[in-house]
Amino acid sequence: MSDTTSRTLDLLSLLQSHRHWACSELAERLGVTDRTVRRDIDRLRELGYQIDAARGAAGGYRLGAGTGMPPLLLTDDEGVAIVIGLRSQATAALRGSEHTTLSALAKLEQVLPPALRRRIEALQTHATLPPAHGPVVDADLLAQLALSCRDSERVRFSYTDAKGAESVRSTEPHMLVPLGRRWYLLAWDRDRAGWRTFRIDRISTLLQTRVLFPARALSSDDAVALVAAAVRWRDSSYRLTITLRMPLAEAQAQLGWWARDAVAQGPEHTVWPLVGDTIGSLGSALSWIPTEVEYTLAASPEVIDAIRLQSRRLAAALPAPSDDPAR
Incomplete structure (x- = not known):
């Protein structure tokens, strides 16, 4: 293979691995000049790849969606991962994917080299997945969220919590985590200034903002641990919803950080949801009002x-009221 062809394939692999590349970044990765990168981009366009270019300080190249799907460049490990994922999808809760999964799997398996076939068979026969159950997840939604995590792109979506309450969340997505046969999104909630875990099957009306953000330093292990802790907390905790007769801004000023999850219910009321690991901790929150x-x-x-019971015990513990108004 000529140096030019090899370099062009390397360039294609980079474009397929990330949504946006500055020309200087591509040149540095490939060890060539910016001019050479531009020539190789033109070669890929001649082969049918739609590559969009942007000028200016934030300019660069990104692989666009064309009228057809040009050949993908996959490493051996990527090929193995894709085939195993497609084989396992029959047990996964992804909506509307049955026929397309079988079609894609057939096309991939007929072009796999024998060595990769043996690797896949070994993995399939010596590794198992838990049986499928749980809510169905939309495959397109999962894919869009995965891209937003990869590209550090802010997203907005509607979210329905366990009680059926709906809210609009503005987030900086970090990672998708499968846990207990459910998919979760770990994201930085911009309105609540903290990490939040969202069940994917409760997300709707996703809006990809095209606004990028600097990714936070959080390892994969730490991300999974955060999701696991959030799920355990929800499954073992107690909940109390307090409706306050006061505007949201006033409630937040009075209660500070503790009212971070409060939402307005009209101009004069605030809904303040609380979660605690004991019922006593929920009752004590009433003293903050x-x-x-x-x-x-x-x-x-x-x-x-x-x-x-807690209020009766408190009332019983108080001394009898005095008749002396001066006391």
């Missing part, structure tokens, strides 16, 4: 009964 503010509570019967 200013005495002049009216509020109502909503929770499971177990939590409500425990708060009632």
